[in-house]
Amino acid sequence: MTVTEAPPAPPTDPAELPVRKASTRKRLVPYWLLLPGILWLVVFFALPMVYQASTSVQTGSLEKGFEVTWHFQTYWDALSEYYPQFIRSLLYAGTATILCLLLGYPLAYLIAFKAGRWRNVVLVLVIAPFFTSFLIRTLAWKTILADGGAVVDVLNTLHVLDVTSWLGWTESNRVLATPMAVVCGLTYNFLPFMILPLYTSLERIDGRLHEAAGDLYATPATTFLKVTFPLSMPGVVSGTLLTFIPASGDYVNAELLGSTDTKMVGSVIQTQFLRVLDYPMAAALSFILMAVVLLMVTVYIRRSGTEDLV
């Protein structure tokens, strides 16, 4: 057959051509997909925040009812009365986060680069505890750290407890009901939240990068500091956030493993809300906690330069 050039069609003037627009139905698809879930979050997450903000500036009592009186004094009262619990919460959560990073990094590294065919087995062992109620597992620490138990005996014999007691972490040959027990429980509970993001970002690193670094005169230590660690930063950032945020509001570890001297702010909110029924005070406390955590998280994310966490 012969190929003929397209017959010279009359030149079409672009201005005269009718312009097609995507149909309205098509343009609405994303909104329909988003609607139910986003509505759920608006009604049961965002709206409650508004209610709580309003509650925190109300005064009154359970019998007479509460009224918005713009009573900001509650915030001041909450801070001056409960600042030790606030500081303690941030301190414990911060310590637990650092411990999680120090403990979790080697394990994540091990799974990503050294486990070989054991990789899946180790991963299962990291995730499986998730499926046993964390309360049961936290209670197990009561047994492990019990007075006169093996752990306390060893620490005693090694005179570790003398040092920690001097630092105020433990008290006279006891671990249970001390800050150390609470931090130990927090660290334990949130370790998987640190390890999984770390593992995910380490696993993405091309093994040849290590070889390239070695080829370019980097010692194993330098390779880690200059190549591996910077590349795992997204995992470090999301891991620390996933550990610090829940740990700062946790009260389970403090209640189960600590004493009245180790109460964290979560305990106070819970008590005010469910037992004392001082709703404005509880709301104010919870708002302060939220503000502090969000502030710290924002600053942290900005400084670490990782914003694509969602």
Place this chain on the structure above:
Amino acid sequence: MPVLRWLRRHLIVIAGLLTLAYMILPNIVVMVFSFNKPNGRFNYAWQRFSLDAWTDPCGVADMCGSLSLSLQIATWATIGATALGTMIAFALVRYRFRARGAINSLIFLPMAMPEVVMAASLLTLFLNMGAQLGFWTVLIAHIMFCLSFVVTAVKARVMSMDPRLEEAARDLYAGPVQTFLRVTLPIAAPGIAAGALLAFALSFDDFIITNFNAGSTVTFPMFVWGSAQRGTPVQINVIGTAMFIIAVLVVVAGQLIANRRKNSARP
């Protein structure tokens, strides 16, 4: 010294295994103490071996009831959060629309919020609305906090999906519904399954938000919490151990199936 050199070379492996031991130790304790016969009300110190709790796992008042309630809530919360979260994830990856930033923040914030804050504010809402606290308020709360995690898990998978696959399906005479059922869903399935699994685990194990919004309803974690005050029955350890074993078995079975599929596909 050879010992020191060996230690230095395997430092990371040793440290990692120590962490692993730290993570597993409580599970071992839970398992061992499920065979204990404690003297008092609390199961914290080893007395002697006994199979009593294993032969009568529901022998404690209300425990199995709370367990079944928790399973129900977790199941419904998983279904709800997975459906809503998957839809959001698809919208976020596949479409352009207004207010993307605001929606991203709305999804990120529940994960960046201490649980106790969400718990307290949600309770404020329920109290203001005069809602009856119980099964439904707990379910609502669980869907709410699981949603963001599902979105994150599914989104990761959908993002790595080649949009050309769906175009290829449409090109090969599959209409929108067929394309979704035959191509999109099967390929996104691992991400959706991961999100659902995460939602189930989070919902089943949640204590703080549930404690605030459950009223007089008692879920399994709440039962455990209460028993920590009143006395811990050995049956709690039986349930904990059984859950651990089932979880490991499910994962191992999944691995085996995946392996067999891979092998059979090979000629």
Place this chain on the structure above:
Amino acid sequence: MTQQQTEGGDVRLTGISKTYGSFKAVQPLDLTVPQGSFFALLGASGCGKTTTLRMIAGLEEATTGTISLGGRDITDLPPYKRPVNTVFQSYALFPHLDITENVAFGLRRRGIKSVKKQVDDMLDLVQLGDFAKRKPHQLSGGQQQRVAVARALINHPQVLLLDEPLGALDLKLRRQMQLELKRIQTEVGITFIHVTHDQEEAMTMADTVAVMNAGRVEQLGAPADLYENPKTTFVANFLGTSNLIEGEIAEAGEDILVGAGGMTLRLPAGRCQAPAARGGKLLLGVRPEKISLAHADDADSIAAGRNRVTGRIIDSSFIGVSTQYVVESPAGKALQVYEQNIERDTRLTPGAEVVLHWNPAHTFGLDAAQDIDAGVETVEDAT
């Protein structure tokens, strides 16, 4: 083939364009692809060729214009209702289905129950009968490519669209698949519209090539015609290599005489694409392989009537069948000359003074108002 039949299956684009926001991906364009032809859309990445293809497939909605197939307007039909199938870039094989199910996908969607025979026949056509039960990731790139072709062809589309189908293959395999695709096209007689950035691929396979640039068709025609008679500097440079020499018209008649760098070059008026008037500027083009090279000492032995340019070799590279020289001359800084390695003159080394000469009939003239370097591949472009 009668005119009636040819008209029957033509793909006709009328005033088709695509705009994304303020970016015009495809300028309004008219194009007719005759039934049964192997048609190539050739251009650099981002020239709008893939968008054009996707509009034909229905995967992209045209902003303006209409698309018709055999006289039927298909502009508003969704892709799954068009008798058109696509071989996608990087194939887009369904990873969760085996090869049989991938190939049977289109048949099944159209409600055809007994697909086995057809699938087997089709897999035989692409020589993949033994791989029916494998998953796509267990196949090599070339095999995946053939599955993609089979998956589209089994539906007997009126038009097969190929979007850079060979881009992911290595050079040797690409050559092999070019011939393979050409064979299949001849065998099934379906219209193929092939999008590629590889000019060699387009010229080897297609019987008509449309060269696209910045959202419009620069030139359309048979490969040899495009190569010999480029109408723009873009086509001259993008399709193979051209030496473009800027000059001033000294005399316009049946032959145009152009002065460049103190030399006078001749050009048949019929091969000049620009209006020629005395004193006007003109770009003279000549392909490197049309030029002969003589050492300056032998200048007298060159036949009369040939165009001559004197210069000095600044670089030469031996590539087996030919030697490529770069010559610096008053007429152009870096003129390319490809000499076949029949009798190599050992004096032709860098630094040697030479005379380039060629038959004036091989010269073409282009409008000097254009960018002389349009379509020249640079290091950044080559991926």
